[in-house]
Amino acid sequence: LGEQAVHLAETENPIRSISARPPVRLRRKILERVAGFINQLDRGLVRLVLLLRWKRESGAAEERIRAFEATEDDSAWQLLHACTRIADPSVKARLFLQAMEEAHHAEVFRGLYEESSGKKLRKLQVVRKPIFQPEAPWKLFAYCAVGEAAAASRFRHIAEALPPGRFREALQKILAEEEGHIGLAEALVSLSGRTAGEVNAEIARIRLVRAWESWLRFGRGLSGLVSRGLLNASYFLMGWWLRPKEEK
Amino acid sequence: MKVLGIASDFHDSSAALVVDGRLVASSAEERFTRNKHDSSFPKFASEFCLREAGLKAGDLDLVVFYEKPFSKWIRVLESSLVHWPTSRSEFVESQGEWLGRKLWTRAILAQKLGISANRVREVEHHRSHLVQAIVGAPYARSAVLTVDAVGERSTASMARAWWEGEVLQLEELGKTEFPHSLGLFYSAITAFLGFKPMNDECSVMALAAFGVPKYKEAFRKILQLEANGFWSIDPSFLQFDRFLSAPWTDRFLQLFGRPRDAGNALGFSSLRETQAGREDQHWADLAASAQFVLEEALLHSARHLRLVSGERNLCFAGGVALNCVANSRLVKEAGFAQLHVPVEPGDGGASIGAAFAGYFESARSPRKAFAHPVYLGAKGNGVEALAREIDVEHSWEYQRLGARCDRRKWNVQRVSDPEARADLLAEALAAGRVAGLFQGRSELGPRALGHRSLLFRPDSVELAERVSGEIKDRAPFRPYAISLLSEDATEILDLSGFEGAALPLRLMQLAVPVRSEWRSRLRAGLHVDGSTRPQLVSEADDSFFHAVLCRFKKRRGLGALVNTSMNESGYPLVGSSEEALMLFSRTSLDLLVVDDLLIGKE
Numbered sequence: 001l002g003e004q005a006v007h008l009a010e011t012e013n014p015i016r017s018i019s020a021r022p023p024v025r026l027r028r029k030i031l032e033r034v035a036g037f038i039n040q041l042d043r044g045l046v047r048l049v050l051l052l053r054w055k056r057e058s059g060a061a062e063e064r065i066r067a068f069e070a071t072e073d074d075s076a077w078q079l080l081h082a083c084t085r086i087a088d089p090s091v092k093a094r095l096f097l098q099a100m101e102e103a104h105h106a107e108v109f110r111g112l113y114e115e116s117s118g119k120k121l122r123k124l125q126v127v128r129k130p131i132f133q134p135e136a137p138w139k140l141f142a143y144c145a146v147g148e149a150a151a152a153s154r155f156r157h158i159a160e161a162l163p164p165g166r167f168r169e170a171l172q173k174i175l176a177e178e179e180g181h182i183g184l185a186e187a188l189v190s191l192s193g194r195t196a197g198e199v200n201a202e203i204a205r206i207r208l209v210r211a212w213e214s215w216l217r218f219g220r221g222l223s224g225l226v227s228r229g230l231l232n233a234s235y236f237l238m239g240w241w242l243r244p245k246e247e248k
Numbered sequence: 249m250k251v252l253g254i255a256s257d258f259h260d261s262s263a264a265l266v267v268d269g270r271l272v273a274s275s276a277e278e279r280f281t282r283n284k285h286d287s288s289f290p291k292f293a294s295e296f297c298l299r300e301a302g303l304k305a306g307d308l309d310l311v312v313f314y315e316k317p318f319s320k321w322i323r324v325l326e327s328s329l330v331h332w333p334t335s336r337s338e339f340v341e342s343q344g345e346w347l348g349r350k351l352w353t354r355a356i357l358a359q360k361l362g363i364s365a366n367r368v369r370e371v372e373h374h375r376s377h378l379v380q381a382i383v384g385a386p387y388a389r390s391a392v393l394t395v396d397a398v399g400e401r402s403t404a405s406m407a408r409a410w411w412e413g414e415v416l417q418l419e420e421l422g423k424t425e426f427p428h429s430l431g432l433f434y435s436a437i438t439a440f441l442g443f444k445p446m447n448d449e450c451s452v453m454a455l456a457a458f459g460v461p462k463y464k465e466a467f468r469k470i471l472q473l474e475a476n477g478f479w480s481i482d483p484s485f486l487q488f489d490r491f492l493s494a495p496w497t498d499r500f501l502q503l504f505g506r507p508r509d510a511g512n513a514l515g516f517s518s519l520r521e522t523q524a525g526r527e528d529q530h531w532a533d534l535a536a537s538a539q540f541v542l543e544e545a546l547l548h549s550a551r552h553l554r555l556v557s558g559e560r561n562l563c564f565a566g567g568v569a570l571n572c573v574a575n576s577r578l579v580k581e582a583g584f585a586q587l588h589v590p591v592e593p594g595d596g597g598a599s600i601g602a603a604f605a606g607y608f609e610s611a612r613s614p615r616k617a618f619a620h621p622v623y624l625g626a627k628g629n630g631v632e633a634l635a636r637e638i639d640v641e642h643s644w645e646y647q648r649l650g651a652r653c654d655r656r657k658w659n660v661q662r663v664s665d666p667e668a669r670a671d672l673l674a675e676a677l678a679a680g681r682v683a684g685l686f687q688g689r690s691e692l693g694p695r696a697l698g699h700r701s702l703l704f705r706p707d708s709v710e711l712a713e714r715v716s717g718e719i720k721d722r723a724p725f726r727p728y729a730i731s732l733l734s735e736d737a738t739e740i741l742d743l744s745g746f747e748g749a750a751l752p753l754r755l756m757q758l759a760v761p762v763r764s765e766w767r768s769r770l771r772a773g774l775h776v777d778g779s780t781r782p783q784l785v786s787e788a789d790d791s792f793f794h795a796v797l798c799r800f801k802k803r804r805g806l807g808a809l810v811n812t813s814m815n816e817s818g819y820p821l822v823g824s825s826e827e828a829l830m831l832f833s834r835t836s837l838d839l840l841v842v843d844d845l846l847i848g849k850e
Contacts, residue, residue: 077282084824089633097643100830118511123818127288128281228340235339239332
């Protein structure tokens, strides 16, 4: 299966070939427009963040590189985790080799961080939530296809906005490799024997889940801000209240 | 009775399962998540423990958490208010975590495991350590010492323990409380020297060998020994309630200068006779001085405990018990006949203590439990089909990775006969190859003891440098350890004074001098002071590893190998055989043994 997937990934655009039939033209057009708009919005946001934070705040770019390292490392873990649970040796091998590439990407980001900050990278601890479901392995590939596409798009936008240099070069190289992963993940989905409806539904579900997770992250950030405010206030109140009488 | 012990939310999360007084399985969470010192809820480790016993969470009689979060929260709250109004960031940081999650541990554990909160209990942190220290020891009665950073409030405790029939009896003999913490003292020095506290303490211990304790008098002012067998920390030098920012005060900085910049690599090497890093001497002297006073304080406690308990055997646990140089001094100078240190004495093993503490408190007719095995972690999968499937020459990933990974072609062979397998491995090692040994269930604790090990010849400094540079990205001042045949130990090691250390010598828990006539042949596994951290391997402990050493001895005249943990820099010991295979494929490792499978590179 792994070999077939490689062949398919190299010769055609597998997921699009199954998910494209039978399209309702208007709906597809609308979806493409929405996707294009979101893409442009992301590009603009990336440029803004680069301008406002990375160029002004020392360490902001390094923190972003550190986060990329953690994301790539988590991808490697997800693939390796799936690899330990899949029986088909050729699919296992594909996952293993992709995990190796993701681990390499994490290594590249580590190198960039250390070069740029002059410090050894202290890894961020990512809470591992396995995406792989033993009863439906193809869903992992669908997730990879969507996730890698999102990561590739983000890397592309950052690379476009960065001045020439090591960081940009590294992102472009990683971007090319991530695009290879998208093709392979799509091929594995298409070879799983699922119908177009199932694949489309799963992809829509994954996109919704990702959007929901982003929303939750945003919500957590916001509530974190509020709770920090409350904690700051309670710190001063408690401290003042607990002070010895003579100090008051 | 089935009891699951859980340690989490600080560092080194772990789970341990005790069924009818027998430790069935235990593992650190990091082995499953590849997050070194993972502090998250040990989801994978718990699942592994239950799977190993064929149980579901609903079958558990009890889940025991290794400390009491509420008591700890009160201490953290007090600490962050002591320096009002300048401790705002510490308060907000810590209380955000505590109020958001840590304080509700019991409910969270119940929810994550899908059981009723009534079945979740909490035991005091140092009680977890006390029980952990005893249950693995083969003594009918003993004195127990636990020393770590901090639990709820206690930072060290002393007790006497004995078995009354099948029931464990514990009599507490004393304790000391926060902020008087030996563990935090050493961690503060770790941070001051530019390393990561609660993580790189071993680096301070390694660095100490390059220095002289010229600041010991200054450190004695900071860490003062007390008549109750413990110590006190002078808060005008170190303030542990400000650990998140910088625990050292201006007075400390006046004595020792600014902290070391972590970006500058230290110039020392454990493999060289002459050191290039003389400009770093100040840091080495600081490390040596901190190590000196730590040993002094531990000896002070142990001698006191020997007197007040009247016991002849000492069980020692808590994170400080990972300091093998200090352990050696305890063996030789504390006055006890025997020393036992659990295989994972830190928080990673506290889940074992918590599980047994719960078991002894709740079981109607508890069964005496001691001397549990070392290899209780997870097994690997069969990776033969995977290894055969990977086409190094033609796979597109290998093509793309190019020179960034080892592209030598693999040769995969199954060798079912352990004798023949040991012979092939020994032959490769004797020929100067670097091999990974992944066999059976994983060892508990942070040290590779022949089940998740990288091995190579001990006489080759070049090999050690290659492993440090190409595989492990390891700081050159950190020495390697040696595994050797237990029958050859007295010939090779200077074991005078170590008569009471049979157990720690099997688990790499002591630093022992190597006899001068053997030093050149073991150079790659020695520190600059001529000592090593040995693992004495007997046939009863590990028949395969013993066979490898015997066959290596036939070829090289010495039954010893350098043994270091199978991991890359920044990652924990490999957890799965697939992970071991990844390490093999990404690095210049020459040979990998996964149970009965040999994978070599041409």
